[in-house]
Amino acid sequence: MxxxxxxxxxxxxxxxxxxxxxxxxxxxxxxxxxxxxxxxxxxxxxxxxxxxxxxxxxxxxxxxxxxxxxxxxxxxxxxxxxxxxxxxxxxxxxxxxxxxxxxxxxxxRKMNSRNGSKSTIRYHIERGLDLDSSTGQIETWRLTHWDEKKGWRSTDAAAKYVSLLDHFLFVLI
Structure with a gap:
């Protein structure tokens, strides 16, 4: 110890x-x-x-x-x-x-995540994903703030996810 x-x-x-x-x-x-x-x-x-x-x-x-x-x-x-x-x-x-x-x-903190002391980026890299992939980062963010049984950690987290998707779709268009 x-x-x-x-x-x-x-x-x-x-x-x-x-x-x-x-x-x-x-x-x-x-x-x-x-x-x-x-x-x-x-x-x-x-x-x-x-x-x-x-x-x-x-x-x-x-x-x-x-x-x-x-x-x-x-x-x-x-x-x-x-x-x-x-x-x-x-x-x-x-x-x-x-x-x-x-x-x-x-x-x-406004939103609690499920990734403990790891940063979302570190969690993303450990999943084997590329940092340049915007959709991959959004999906990693979703995985760290959403649970299959309990749903979103907070309403702020759900709203943030929607805004990330909207921003991504806007950039694509």
Whole structure:
């Protein structure tokens, strides 16, 4: 837990986790594609776990009383050193300033999307589409703001989609 992101975790720390998978499942962890999928799942699990730890930290009053928070690690915390590192990191002024900016930016959003922390452009490229394709970008935007079961995220999102289509059709004519 003492690394900013999963991708910074050293290979020595990742190896035992991958090895554990071979005892539970019959998979070839040496295959590059399989390793990539495993790594993506582990990165997501790592972020989720760290987020849960941060919520626990905030729940016990960590930002107000960091000393108390350091002495009260969660039951699922592996190492007290990791917990101390995380508590120190979450109390740093630079970290708190960054989090405050993120919260303010999130609050200013007019339309929520389904692509999480990825930009729409990144999502578009990962779908294997060309950036020069206007229709492809409009479709990517639709996919990130519309759900088959729930429909549009908001009426603003639906209106924006219609305006994008109208603009595209106007340019074609």
């Amino acid at each position: 003492q690394y900013k992101e999963w991708r910074h975790e050293p290979e020595e720390a990742r190896f035992p986790l991958r090895h554990r998978l071979t005892t539970l499942f019959e998979i070839d962890v040496e295959d590059g594609n399989i390793r990539k999928v495993i790594n993506n799942h582990m990165a997501r699990a790592w972020r989720t776990h760290r987020s849960q730890l941060h919520n626990y930290f905030k729940g016990i009053g960590g930002p107000v009383d960091p000393t108390k928070a350091k002495t009260t690690p969660p039951p699922n915390m592996g190492s007290k050193d990791d917990w101390g590192y995380l508590c120190d990191m979450w109390c740093e002024p630079k970290y708190m300033e960054t989090m405050e900016k993120r919260v303010m930016a999130c609050g200013k």
